[in-house]
Amino acid sequence: MRQKSYEEERYYEEDNDEIDLVDLIFMLIRRWKVIVLMMIPTIILGFIFAITRPSVYEANTTLIVSSGMAGIGLNNSDISLNQKLVVTYSEIAKSRDILTRVISKYDLPETPEILGKKISIGIVKDTELIKLAYSCNDPKLAEAVTNELANEFIKKVGQVMKVRNVNVVEKAIEPLQPLPKKRGRTLLASIIFGGMLGIGVAALIEFLHKKLRKSADIEKILGVQILGMIPEIDFDEKVGEQDE
Template sequence: MRQKYHEEEKYYEEEKEIDLLDLVFMVIRRWKVIVLMIIPTAVFGFFFAMTRPSVYQADTTLIVSSGMQSVGLESSDIALNQKLVVTYSEIAKSRDILTRVISKYDLIESPAALGKRISVRPVKDTELIKLTYSCNDPKLAEAVTNELANEFIKKVGQVMKVRNVSVVEKAIEPKSSLPKGRGKILLVSIILGGMLGAGVALLIEFLHKKVRKSSDMEKILGVQMLGMIPEIEIANKGEESHES
């Protein structure tokens, strides 16, 4: 019984190795298809990477205080301030604030689209929060970020009836754009092209099945193969008579 189990396990391992070899040989046979799929996707990725617009990001730092006057910052105070940060993050992206900013700078985008460009995140283990905004114009990024901060402070005063948010550091005009990641885009496009090419090659192999090895014949006939006849080249009649 144990011997039979080992034989079956060995058989499955051999089948797995054969399948992997079949996959390798399939890639070798259909390398032209794979290359033909990689080339257009790589060209498209290169074109997309080179034509991406520059994006500038400006950020301002705000401080959120719980109103407690203490020399040291206790862990309970930090936890309370972190909860306030989560609440204030939603206030900063409220439709009222976004609509006023859009109206002031004549932005051609909806409040929802503007909200996607805004990021409000806490600075770990502090009372500080970072408010960032990104767009294609560095001067506009600076102006909108500072205006968002001002409108945010006003809104908190109206809603929470407290003034415990203030600006620590105003946004300045960014000097350089965010990384465009052109190399990553090109690499991803090549990988996607290779995957697409491999899929097309597998589809071709599935639609055009051929008997390529003895195991294929065994699967079709359901019997074990006893031997193989090697390929013999037959010479021309003139050469055959000369040799005889």
Template structure:
């Protein structure tokens, strides 16, 4: 016989295992909150902007070809600013106790399409150190780019500053907990259906009729044993009633 699963049976399965689903969800949320607040190191972000545009005198007019050339140079400058030539000087001047590879992983370059401005983004466990690395990298880049490219068309548009109420960009405990709750619910529901699938015991008359395809004629109910203390109390009462009956009869 082809097995069919009704929507009512699905809800009954979820209702029966609701405590398990809730337990798994709560445990997942607690683990996520513990890791987010006590294990993961907060990371702060600071950024500075660099403009690629050669200085012009008052007599020089706007040249669209030159602007387009500066826009194309942004991609080249994005590679140069993370090169060992720049990062080694930044590491030496700030006395950083990290390798150039680690320093390179902390720095990200972002630029909008067809824009002469690109952003230098630095992430670090310390907000002050992130700002120092961003500003120093921009300064070293501005100093060395004329000798590298034989052109002086890079200038610092804005410097990185540390706000008084700076907050880390990661981890985000609320987001992590929300994700953990969703994952916990999914895992809990999956475990509930798995346990229901592995449970092959017969619990109701409907299960018997469905498997054996035979009608149920009768049901033997579960009779609980009478406690011995109750039996001992009822026996003297019975004797007393018989004694009274014999007395009245005489």
């Protein structure tokens, strides 16, 4: 008897899950206009942003870090020390002092924090090389600022570490092509965001809408099972038919 009760309860729970899924589907069907109306302006804004996004150019330079020890051959400990210096120097390259001097020289309309976000510093794996890159809307300015950052970085290392063990391997040159704008990704993101926003608004409307749509809603409120339903009758139509 207990097993039967458990099975009935389990069936009832699974049936409720199925009903809830069906309710969600019908909610999306009922509120499709709301979802579409929320998606349209979001997609339009995403499209406008994608086509009006300015071109960004990136220039990069390559630096090499050595431990400063003279010698023809390097052992594993020397290479390990140089790689640790690379990590340390990567942090120095974004110091406020360096960024402030570069901003002052080229009269950049940015704060050191904003300029720091436009600079990327990467370590070439298993090497003593540092890749320093800067991106902006002007390719000539990108080249000049990148090379100046490298020069200021080398000076700063000499002041802090008292050694000149950083050298330029490859200077930055003026970039000819801008970075990819990734317009397709922007449009896809706007479609997804618009759909999620529309579904959220539709769900909020459904939550605030207290109209009972089916007998199951009444059963949940009253806690009893409905025995039958009375069909809707149009009395005016019935009276008209009798008079004829």
